[in-house]
Amino acid sequence: MTEQMTEHLVKEAGMTEADREPVPVISLRGATASLGSRPVLRGVDLAVGRGEVVALLGANGSGKSTAVRAVVGQVPLSEGRLELFGTPLKRFRDWARIGYVPQRTTAASGVPATVREVVSAGRLARTRLRPLGRADRAAVDRALELVGMADRARDSVNALSGGQHQRVLIARALAVEPELLIMDEPMAGVDVASQEILAGTLREQVAGGATVLLVLHELGPLEPLIDRAVVLRDGCVVHDGPPPRAVGQHALPGHDHVHPHAAHDAEPIRTGLLS
Amino acid sequence: MDILDYAFMQRALIAAVLVGITAPAIGIYLVQRRQALMGDGIGHVAMTGVGLGFLLNASPIWMATAVAVVGSVAIELIRWYGKTHGDIALAMLFYGGMAGGVMLMSMSDTGSNANLVTYLFGSLNTVSPQDVTTICVLAAFVVLVTVGLRRQLFAICQDEEFARVTGLPVRLLNLLVAVTAAVTVTVAMRVVGLLLVSALMVVPVAAAQQLSRSFAMTFALAVLIGVTVSLSGAVTSFYVDVPSGPTIVLLAIAIFIALALLAGPLARKRARGSAAAAERCTLEVPAARVPQDDVRV
Numbered sequence: 001m002t003e004q005m006t007e008h009l010v011k012e013a014g015m016t017e018a019d020r021e022p023v024p025v026i027s028l029r030g031a032t033a034s035l036g037s038r039p040v041l042r043g044v045d046l047a048v049g050r051g052e053v054v055a056l057l058g059a060n061g062s063g064k065s066t067a068v069r070a071v072v073g074q075v076p077l078s079e080g081r082l083e084l085f086g087t088p089l090k091r092f093r094d095w096a097r098i099g100y101v102p103q104r105t106t107a108a109s110g111v112p113a114t115v116r117e118v119v120s121a122g123r124l125a126r127t128r129l130r131p132l133g134r135a136d137r138a139a140v141d142r143a144l145e146l147v148g149m150a151d152r153a154r155d156s157v158n159a160l161s162g163g164q165h166q167r168v169l170i171a172r173a174l175a176v177e178p179e180l181l182i183m184d185e186p187m188a189g190v191d192v193a194s195q196e197i198l199a200g201t202l203r204e205q206v207a208g209g210a211t212v213l214l215v216l217h218e219l220g221p222l223e224p225l226i227d228r229a230v231v232l233r234d235g236c237v238v239h240d241g242p243p244p245r246a247v248g249q250h251a252l253p254g255h256d257h258v259h260p261h262a263a264h265d266a267e268p269i270r271t272g273l274l275s
Numbered sequence: 276m277d278i279l280d281y282a283f284m285q286r287a288l289i290a291a292v293l294v295g296i297t298a299p300a301i302g303i304y305l306v307q308r309r310q311a312l313m314g315d316g317i318g319h320v321a322m323t324g325v326g327l328g329f330l331l332n333a334s335p336i337w338m339a340t341a342v343a344v345v346g347s348v349a350i351e352l353i354r355w356y357g358k359t360h361g362d363i364a365l366a367m368l369f370y371g372g373m374a375g376g377v378m379l380m381s382m383s384d385t386g387s388n389a390n391l392v393t394y395l396f397g398s399l400n401t402v403s404p405q406d407v408t409t410i411c412v413l414a415a416f417v418v419l420v421t422v423g424l425r426r427q428l429f430a431i432c433q434d435e436e437f438a439r440v441t442g443l444p445v446r447l448l449n450l451l452v453a454v455t456a457a458v459t460v461t462v463a464m465r466v467v468g469l470l471l472v473s474a475l476m477v478v479p480v481a482a483a484q485q486l487s488r489s490f491a492m493t494f495a496l497a498v499l500i501g502v503t504v505s506l507s508g509a510v511t512s513f514y515v516d517v518p519s520g521p522t523i524v525l526l527a528i529a530i531f532i533a534l535a536l537l538a539g540p541l542a543r544k545r546a547r548g549s550a551a552a553a554e555r556c557t558l559e560v561p562a563a564r565v566p567q568d569d570v571r572v
Contacts, residue, residue: 072440095442102436109433111307111480113490121430125441129427156488172437 023086024049025180025211026071031080033070040066042235043080048180053202053212053225055243058232064215065103067232068184071213072100085180096125099178103185103215107157107168115160115168116153119143122172143174146201163194170198174205181205183214187222195221219243278513286407287399287466291509291519293414294463294475295502299483300421301459302476303494304452307432313350313453314473317460319369320346321469322376324461325394329383335394336409336461339469343457346372351453355446397468397520399509406465413462420455428452429490466505468520474527475501482531485538500530 026048033041040063048054058064069075071082073089082089085097099122107118122143123136132140144150147167152160157168166186173181181202187195199221206212206225219226223243231239278284298314305313324342328335346368353364380391393401402410421428431438431448439445456476463472483496508523 069436074436074439093442095440098440100437100440102434102440104434107434109307110309110311111303111490111493112484112488113429113433114488117429117490118433121426121433121437122441124426124430124438124443127426128443129424132426154488159488176441 025085027083029081031070032078033066033075040235044237046230048213050211051209053206053227055226055229056215057229062232063235064232065184068182068215072182096176097179099173099176099181101169101173101183101186104169105189107165112156112158114154115149115157118157118168119171119175122175125176139177140175143171146174147171148197163190166190167194180211185215187220283400284513286402287509289407290402290410290466291505292502293410294466295505296498297414297417297459298463298475299479299497299501301417301455303480303497304428304432306477306480311477314456314476316369317343317347317457318469318472320372321460323372326376326379329385330379336406340461343460344454347453347457351450394464395468395470396518397466399512399519402465410462413458417455417459467523471520471524474524478527478531482534485534
């Protein structure tokens, strides 16, 4: 695994000597996890190298969301090892290197809050208990600019559309100025305009050297950015390599992929009606 | 102002102001994470503390504080671990606390039902000088936590999972919120009473939300409304012979209704302002499906 990783990094164009780091940013090995009594991850290996953009794909219930939540320490592993930036999770304290976008449909809570207030919360990874300084406010401003929400900074998040909620949640993660972005379905329920803005934001982050792990239901406008796709099915990795090409009507521009379906290599659905 | 000539009324007004500040200040975080009735539960548990105070001839306020803090920590632990039967465990804790309070009260020599009622619904003119000192110390703690840690508490109440990934000590901060809520309950106990304390934590916040768009503004307005209703409730109960707790709560609800009626036209005015600046929609929908398009699933 380490050899593959080094190979990949050497192949990466425009990398200086200092950027080459043999240690993967994320290293998940033999991970198993259950929610309640149901096993959700059944021995997942996932390694993400510095500067890589990895998409985690799979049908609903395949365990992709649980896998990323395990990576950020929010789902306990019953077996397996997790290292972030070469440090085992238990000893990992450097959370300011990670920007996390949880799976949410809203950035709102029980009390009104402005876009700026929500995005500023992301900065706590760096400030912890000290008050926000000038540099922190500047980082929040930049994050708002990046997702095109600077003009809405003083508006209540309750007044936003679904796509704008997602942009706020991503700005909150970017306010940390992270090296590693972990996003759980950032494109869910996002309109085309917001999707394009988010793809542009991500492109800039990747150009700046960020590493990205994101859960997607389909590749969509992010496809050109993605180096590698890991496909999960029933809690196991069934594909780890170049992103699967979209074929047939799925490849048509503007195709809205919303109908329920099984993974392309899934076995036929057995309804039990014929047996 | 002849009302200030009475020492007991001076104490009552000090207590009222402190309650008006502290109850909404912690209440906003409970409302934010949709646990508006947490204060009510802690109030029930604190009754055991009051009963214990009477039974042991100790200060009911300090005993109530101790029991409420223990109870709130227990509630927080149930929230962590008791995912499946959490609500049943909470119900047992709440009603066990209330039953325990009444039981202990009846067992003590000095306690009586009349005494208990002053703790349940508040009784301003029984605030003793020692009570005022205690209330001042506890209120200072509540203000220190809710204002000093407002960014951190905002983050954990807004999105707990995200806050954990920023590396904040979320469990510790959650415990701090629970303990602060418990302390606030005992601060407010003499003024609005244990059964009505939750109203002063929630209603001013709900009223402030009608007008504000930001968390900071909601916080400031809620405290302003809290102080206004608790002070005017205290003064009203001095001139008209009515208990302070119900007066304060009914005033708060009246303000909520007034602001809610005001909020409708205000929101429509704002919507008109932002509609003018809105972008046109860019979503492209294919006009029709081609015949060979396979739509089977």
